[in-house]
Each structure stands twice: as C-alpha cells, then as structure tokens.
C-alpha cells in the first residue's frame with residue numbers, strides 16, 4: 001500500500017496547551033481513515049493542520065510527498081487537499097445508515113420504504129464510501145491513544161475510558177447497549 005497522506009510528529013501547541021501532540025499517521029491510497037476522540041481531543045486542529053489552515057508547532061503533513069502543512073488553505077487546496085466544516089446536524093441516536101434512510105424518506109408518502117429504501121440507502125453509502133468506514137485513529141488530549149478497525153477501537157479499554165471516564169472505584173465505566181462500535 002502506498003501512503004498518500006502522511007503526518008510526521010504533528011504537534012500544535014497554543015501556549016502551554018498541547019491541542020495536538022506528536023501524532024504520526026498515514027492514509028493509504030483508496031483507504032478511508034476515521035479520526036475520532038472526545039470533545040477537545042484535537043481532531044479539528046489536526047484537520048486544520050493537514051489542510052494547511054493552521055501551521056503546526058512541530059512536524060509536518062505530506063500529500064504525495066509534498067508538504068501541505070504550514071502553508072495556507074488556499075495554497076494547500078491547489079496541492080490537492082481541503083477540509084469541510086462541521087455544519088451538518090445528523091440525528092445522534094441513529095446510525096449512519098438510519099440517518100441516510102431518514103433523508104431518503106423525507107417528503108415521501110409514509111408507505112414508501114421497506115427493503116427498497118434500505119437497498120437505496122446502502123447504494124448511497126457505498127457510493128460515498130461510508131458503507132464500510134476502514135480504520136480509525138483515536139485522539140485524546142492531543143495524543144493518539146488507539147488505532148485499528150472500528151470494532152478494535154470500540155472495544156479498547158483506553159478508548160472507552162476516554163469517552164466514558166472511570167467510575168467511583170476508578171474502574172473504566174462499562175459501555176451500555178449501543179455504545180460499543
């Protein structure tokens with residue numbers, strides 16, 4: 001596999017706050033790579049650094065071997081990378097497929113649906129490449145704490161702790177039904 005996007009020791013510090021702290025990552029050609037983590041983990045900052053809109057404090061991001069970090073968004077876009085912003089408002093309690101299904105049903109008579117609607121939903125997800133989201137990196141407090149398939153990271157005790165914390169006895173909180181990947 002050829003890595004098309006590579007992050008080398010990417011750090012972004014705001015004064016004493018390490019928003020992103022020494023993160024290495026790679027994205028292979030044709031792969032979908034997720035980046036997750038609790039609020040304030042550093043996801044948006046890492047995206048901004050990769051897309052050129054925020055210069056890193058240390059490290060760099062390379063697209064096809066060319067540095068795209070530390071420039072500016074309007075320069076980086078011509079090198080082949082840009083980011084979108086977090087303006088969509090999906091239904092948090094529904095799955096990705098269910099969110100698409102809602103969109104498919106919207107404005108249609110209530111009896112339209114069933115297996116056909118689900119098939120259309122899966123076609124849409126397949127088309128945009130979300131039917132089978134591949135590998136995930138998990139950030140917490142700016143540091144990479146886990147990397148793997150959704151099932152692997154969803155069952156990783158460090159990831160569960162980052163999201164749910166510890167109970168009164170200092171044990172990682174047990175996820176409830178539907179909270180695991």
Ligand SMILES: Nc1ncnc2c1ncn2[C@@H]1O[C@H](COP(=O)(O)OP(=O)(O)O)[C@@H](O)[C@H]1O
Nearest residue numbers: 014017019037038039040041042043044045046
């Ligand atoms: N421009 C900024 N100035 C100072 N602190 C910032 C700035 N942007 C982000 N931070 C801080 O960096 C940390 C990571 O933020 P962010 O990347 O937005 O996290 P996430 O997207 O994972 O929620 C947070 O503690 C946030 O308050």
Ligand SMILES: [Mg+2]
Nearest residue numbers: 043044045086
């Ligand atoms: Mg964010």
